[in-house]
Amino acid sequence: MKIAVAYSSKKGLIQEYRKRKQIQKIPGDEYFAEGDSIKTIQAVIETLLKMGHQAVGIEADNNAFQKLSAEEPDLVLNISEGLTGDFRESYIPMLCERLNLPYTGSDPLTLGLCLNKMRTKEILGFYQIPTPAFQVFYSDNAMATEHLIYPVIVKPIAEGSSKGINNRSVVNDPTAAKSVIAEKLLKYEQPVIVESFLTGAEFTVALWGNGEEVEALPIVEICFEELPEGAWPMYSYEAKWVWDSPDKPLQIFQCPAKIDAKLNQEIVSVAKRAYYILGIRDWCRIDIRLDQEGVPNILELNPLPGILPDPKENSCFPKSARTAGYSYSDMIGRLISIACRRVGLIENINAPVYRS
Ligand SMILES: Nc1ncnc2c1ncn2[C@@H]1O[C@H](COP(=O)(O)OP(=O)(O)OP(=O)(O)O)[C@@H](O)[C@H]1O
Ligand SMILES: [Mg+2]
The missing domain is CATH 3.40.50 (Rossmann fold)
Incomplete structure (x- = not known):
């Protein structure tokens, strides 16, 4: 081809x-x-x-x-x-x-929706998929975030790779929130979304396929114990790009996650529902965090998941695929097979199939 x-x-x-x-x-x-x-x-x-x-x-x-x-x-x-x-x-x-x-991958509408954290969460909310409570700010003059449970996290509305999500993004009260909101509005030149900060365990799920054939690869758990002292428990910009490097990797992933079968099933089930609801095609990585009751909440969907090739570099989709037995080229091959199957092109790549 x-x-x-x-x-x-x-x-x-x-x-x-x-x-x-x-x-x-x-x-x-x-x-x-x-x-x-x-x-x-x-x-x-x-x-x-x-x-x-x-x-x-x-x-x-x-x-x-x-x-x-x-x-x-x-x-x-x-x-x-x-x-x-x-x-x-x-x-x-x-x-x-x-x-x-x-x-390969999702259509323009789904990509546009998933990059906008507010629209994604509105749609998830409509289908009663758990996602942290939120409020969007277009200016720092708006009322503070009283209805949210503190601490809250302040994020640019349409970024990825943890851009704008650093240790200063999580705050404990409305006064601090107001000042971080003002700072982020100015710096990132877009609305900001403020969400209740969930402190439970965090997972990310790589999924691929279409229709009945959507599969979840082994779940990755984010291990916050690896973060430096004083850091909020989150996969921040610092954790992705500053404290982690190929020569000194942060051992922040546990894959497969050490969780019981019930939680594993709950996470896969909510991730698959979100995948279908947002109209994802072929592949996606979905970030999930547990709330105080232990219920998996969707943080966001990444329909263009990062695929760093070097196993020494932290990259969730390839990591999860490797755990399931797919080398980097198996992973690319399978993605192509999935897309070809969807669009009706014949592609004979016999990558092994992992079933969760
Ligand atoms: N509401 C929340 N509660 C708890 N932690 C959160 C919340 N929102 C974000 N985080 C933390 O911040 C990290 C980055 O947030 P998010 O996934 O929204 O950003 P992103 O830039 O879209 O990330 P990606 O690199 O996956 O594209 C999450 O992995 C999580 O650790
Ligand atoms: Mg994310």
Whole structure:
């Protein structure tokens, strides 16, 4: 098959930033946290080549439409989180829709909804899926968050990779909340969402498949004991990108999670419901946390899960897939098989099937 890998590189994000702001100086690493590293892009392309596919990389920039149109791939493997705006993750899928090209993963609507934490939670709430209580702030003049149970966490409404989620994001009272809300509104130039902070155990579930065939891979538990003293128990920006490095990895994942069968089943069941309700296709990673009663709550859905190739780097989807017996290339192969099956393309990759 001819497969185009659509990505948004860190380099591309930096170029876009310079062009838009008309300045050379760039902000710190956090600003570009969502971008794909060259290492990941190359690993995906090399994996496809080794599998015998033709592979071509396409940056999700202004030329993407032209390139996709000229290349006419059989399938677009979409890992692109896009360059600008709150609908950036929908960009490549929109181009594929226009060009009538099959692509992996969710459609533009689902990607747009899942990037917006407020809309995601509204939909989950409609279907009575547990998710932390929340309030959205468009300015810091609005009433403080009295109806929420403290502590609360203040997050930008449409970011990923824990951008804007640091140790200062969790606060114990409305006065502190007001000041962090003001700070985040200014810094991230978007509304902020304030949620009751759940202090129970945290899990993330990698799922893949469609319809009746959706499967959960082994659950990953986030181990907060590994965090430095004084850190709030959460998988913050610091925990993902500062305190963790390939040469000194933070042992923050336990996979499979050491939980009993009942909790395992409850987590998988709520994750699958959220997957169906949000209209996820092919694959997704879903973040879940237990509330005071031990009930699994959905924090958010990641329909474009990170797939860092190096097992020494913490990356939940590949970690969970490895635990189920899938190498990196098995994982990519299975994703392609799942997408091909959905769109009616034949693809004979015999990756083992893990059943939860
Ligand atoms: N309401 C909450 N209660 C408790 N912890 C929370 C809550 N919201 C977020 N967190 C913590 O902050 C982390 C990051 O939050 P969230 O998953 O919403 O951010 P993100 O930037 O979308 O993450 P990702 O890297 O998965 O895209 C969570 O993994 C969790 O540890
Ligand atoms: Mg998350």
